[in-house]
Amino acid sequence: MADEPLELGEISFSDWHAHTDKMAEVGFLTIARRLPSLVDEALRMAWRASPRDTVATVTLNLLGGVFTAFGLLATTGVLTALFSEGPTPDRVMAALPGLVLVGAAAVLRTTTQAGAGWAQSRLNPQVSRLTEERLYGLTSRVDLVAYDDPDFHDALQRARLRGVAMTDAVVSSAINVVTAAVGIAAVAGVLGVLHPVLLPLLLLAVVPDAWAAVRSARMRYSTLYSLVPAARRKWIIAELLAERGPAAEVRSFTMRGFLLRMYDAVATAEQDVMLRLARRQTMARLAGEALGGLGAALVYVALGILLAVAAIPLAVAGTAVLAIRSGQTSLGNLMYATNQLYEEGLYFTDFLDFCAQAEGRVSGERRAPMPPAFERIVADKVTFTYPGAEEPALREVSVEIKQGEIVAFVGENGSGKTTLAKILSGLYEPGTGTVLWDDTDLRQVDPDELRTRTAVIAQDHTRWPLAARYNITMGTGKGERALHEAAAVAGADEVIARLPHGYHTLLDRRFKDGCELSGGQWQRIAVARGFHRDAALLICDEPTAALDARAEHALFERIRTHADGRTVLLITHRLASVRYADRIYVLDRGTVTEHGDHDTLMSLNGLYADLYTLQAAAYR
Numbered sequence: 087m088a089d090e091p092l093e094l095g096e097i098s099f100s101d102w103h104a105h106t107d108k109m110a111e112v113g114f115l116t117i118a119r120r121l122p123s124l125v126d127e128a129l130r131m132a133w134r135a136s137p138r139d140t141v142a143t144v145t146l147n148l149l150g151g152v153f154t155a156f157g158l159l160a161t162t163g164v165l166t167a168l169f170s171e172g173p174t175p176d177r178v179m180a181a182l183p184g185l186v187l188v189g190a191a192a193v194l195r196t197t198t199q200a201g202a203g204w205a206q207s208r209l210n211p212q213v214s215r216l217t218e219e220r221l222y223g224l225t226s227r228v229d230l231v232a233y234d235d236p237d238f239h240d241a242l243q244r245a246r247l248r249g250v251a252m253t254d255a256v257v258s259s260a261i262n263v264v265t266a267a268v269g270i271a272a273v274a275g276v277l278g279v280l281h282p283v284l285l286p287l288l289l290l291a292v293v294p295d296a297w298a299a300v301r302s303a304r305m306r307y308s309t310l311y312s313l314v315p316a317a318r319r320k321w322i323i324a325e326l327l328a329e330r331g332p333a334a335e336v337r338s339f340t341m342r343g344f345l346l347r348m349y350d351a352v353a354t355a356e357q358d359v360m361l362r363l364a365r366r367q368t369m370a371r372l373a374g375e376a377l378g379g380l381g382a383a384l385v386y387v388a389l390g391i392l393l394a395v396a397a398i399p400l401a402v403a404g405t406a407v408l409a410i411r412s413g414q415t416s417l418g419n420l421m422y423a424t425n426q427l428y429e430e431g432l433y434f435t436d437f438l439d440f441c442a443q444a445e446g447r448v449s450g451e452r453r454a455p456m457p458p459a460f461e462r463i464v465a466d467k468v469t470f471t472y473p474g475a476e477e478p479a480l481r482e483v484s485v486e487i488k489q490g491e492i493v494a495f496v497g498e499n500g501s502g503k504t505t506l507a508k509i510l511s512g513l514y515e516p517g518t519g520t521v522l523w524d525d526t527d528l529r530q531v532d533p534d535e536l537r538t539r540t541a542v543i544a545q546d547h548t549r550w551p552l553a554a555r556y557n558i559t560m561g562t563g564k565g566e567r568a569l570h571e572a573a574a575v576a577g578a579d580e581v582i583a584r585l586p587h588g589y590h591t592l593l594d595r596r597f598k599d600g601c602e603l604s605g606g607q608w609q610r611i612a613v614a615r616g617f618h619r620d621a622a623l624l625i626c627d628e629p630t631a632a633l634d635a636r637a638e639h640a641l642f643e644r645i646r647t648h649a650d651g652r653t654v655l656l657i658t659h660r661l662a663s664v665r666y667a668d669r670i671y672v673l674d675r676g677t678v679t680e681h682g683d684h685d686t687l688m689s690l691n692g693l694y695a696d697l698y699t700l701q702a703a704a705y706r
Contacts, residue, residue: 121263121424124431127438128260131253135212139205143261146202150195151268154412155276157191161405206261210254217253217437221245224444229533230513232447235473241440243318248310249437255426256434262423269416276409281398298374302367306429309363316356323349330596449515454530456539459622460523463487463510463653468519470505479505480676482519487623487653487669492645494656494664496694497673503657506673507625510655512536541619545628547612549603551594554582558614572618575644578610613641627657638663661698670694 132140225242232238326332327345336342392398398406465485471478480502487493487510495503508514509521512528521528528536550557558578559569569589573579585591585601592600593611603611613629626645642663645654656664664670665684672680672687672694680692687694 120431121427124256124427124434125260125263127434128257128427128431131213131216132209132257132261135216135257136209139208139212142205143202143209144264146198146205147261147265148268150198150202150265151272153191153195153198154269155272157188157195161188161408202261202265206258209257209261213254213257214250217250220441221250221437224441224448228444228447229449229515230508231473231515232444237473238443238447239318240314241436241443244311244314244433244436245440247314247317248433249440252430252433253437256430259423259427259430263420263427266416266420266423269412270420273409273412273416277406281392281402281406283392283397294374294377294380298370301370301374302425305363305366305370309359311432313356313359316352319352320349320356323352449533452530452532454526456531456535457524457526458539459489460653461489462524463623464522465506465510465516466520466522468506468509468516468521470509470514470516478517478676480509480516483673483676483678484519485510485671485678485681487655489622489653490651491668492654492656492666494658494667494670495673496658496661496664496670496697498697500675501673502676503673504627507542507627507655507657511540511542511623511625539621540623540625541616541621543613543616543624543626543629547608547615549593549608551597551600552592553589554585554591554593554611555589557593557611558618560615560618562618564618564620568618568620572614572620575617575647576610576614577640577644578607578614581607581610610641621652623653623655625655625657628659629656661694661701665698 129140129144132143228238323345326336327342327349336345463486465483467482467484468480469478469482470480483502483506485493485506495506497503505514509516512521512531512533515529523539555569558572570579573582581603582589582591587599593603594600595602609629616624616626616629624645629641629645638660645656656667658664667683669681669683670687671678672692674693680687680690680694682690688698689695
């Protein structure tokens with residue numbers, strides 16, 4: 087099947103440029119208007135990272151501009167002395183004071199620029215740390231449903247891959263823009279003092295380069311923006327080819343060739359797009375350089391005319407040449423820094439936009455106190471729809487859980503059991519309907535405070551690359567007794583007893599002295615994690631999926647024993663394990679179709695009875 091066409095989901099090559107309209111109206115004036123706000127945002131970021139280094143960088147750059155202007159003005163005196171009439175030794179002696187001033191200005195300018203560079207190099211790591219903390223502080227706080235939204239993933243991808251990496255570069259480019267602008271201001275001031283007509287000559291030499299730089303930035307950003315989905319797909323395929331988790335199945339199902347074909351299809355199409363970008367950027371740069379050369383020629387022609395008509399003396403013309411060349415350097419630096427700032431600023435804006443979007447997905451301040459315990463939990467006509475889904479996952483579901491009960495959710499795959507459990511524990515917020523712990527609406531309480539009252543033993547639990555003790559305690563400081571009791575209740579103590587360093591063993595073989603556990607052993611660790619929380623509500627979502635029959639039976643016995651007045655919500659397909667539950671809710675396609683105890687549901691002869699009979703028959 088090597089010739090079978092590949093289905094790449096949202097990665098359709100013809101759609102890769104769907105976002106290029108974002109850059110369609112961006113021109114030089116747009117950049118010029120946006121530049122002050124970018125510089126302001128970057129300097130604010132730098133100020134938050136280190137006020138001292140920010141002040142030092144800006145102040146020293148300003149002083150560097152002052153010394154540049156002073157040196158150019160001193161040069162005029164030197165040239166005037168050298169071009170005057172008289173013996174050469176006398177002219178050289180007359181020029182010596184001016185030469186001393188020029189040298190002193192050069193030394194001071196070099197010193198201040200070195201100091202500014204040192205302060206700027208200190209800023210970069212501080213800005214990077216601040217940015218990363220902000221990003222991951224938000225990604226760990228957003229409502230869980232955000233991770234079910236593809237748009238959120240794309241925004242996060244842009245923020246992580248380029249936005250965070252570009253933040254310190256944006257700060258550096260903003261400072262470079264300020265530095266170049268100060269240099270230009272110094273040169274412009276000198277030319278204005280020498281002769282006003284010299285000022286327009288600066289622009290004549292560099293406008294073409296500015297146009298080429300802006301156009302190149304537009305091309306690059308629009309292309310890379312459109313390739314974000316492709317980059318994400320390449321990363322996913324690369325993980326499948328290089329990570330330990332899927333390595334066994336990649337080999338068992340001989341997936342290597344298929345995955346490499348898929349990777350090559352995406353990478354080749356991405357390569358073609360980037361090659362076309364390189365060709366277009368080269369043409370823009372060639373046009374800019376050609377026009378820039380023409381502008382430079384016109385500058386020297388204009389200076390020659392001014393000398394010919396005696397509009398300026400020779401010494402002033404010589405200083406003007408030096409000033410214009412210095413101005414060209416500063417303007418070139420400004421255009422380069424502006425180009426960099428604008429291009430990097432686009433990615434920086436992706437980071438800022440994501441942060442704003444993420445902040446909108448963080449639950450606002452909620453002041454209602456969370457009750458330390460509850461008499462009952464009630465979900466009343468709860469409806470929930472995942473982002474982008476056409477049909478709701480839950481439709482007007484109502485359930486009740488009383489304190490101390492063992493309540494079970496059963497149903498076929500996709501019936502909404504796990505979604506409903508996440509709503510009851512505050513991980514999801516219903517679209518309509520209410521969830522009450524006694525008289526407290528969960529929409530009014532702090533989500534983190536709610537989550538300290540719940541514990542979840544998930545089927546798809548995380549295998550944390552941490553020490554065994556932290557895989558159970560999750561960083562809480564309840565002490566050794568609570569740790570050992572939770573491990574014993576879950577049977578995880580037997581697993582840990584076989585580890586080379588006991589509770590201090592790192593559970594990840596990718597690290598030195600790390601160990602890997604089997605699926606069943608990991609399941610026991612996850613169960614211990616849930617027990618260790620000692621919460622008012624314990625949610626067990628397929629807690630025995632990776633356990634053998636004997637371990638499964640022992641675990642359910644432990645759950646019943648551990649409950650002992652606690653409230654347990656059990657989600658499982660193993661219906662033999664729920665027959666002793668106080669109440670069973672049967673879900674089908676997002677609605678509750680039956681509820682009651684085991685005997686009541688069997689007498690209804692509905693979906694529960696059908697599923698239970700099918701499973702029981704398999705054991706006869």
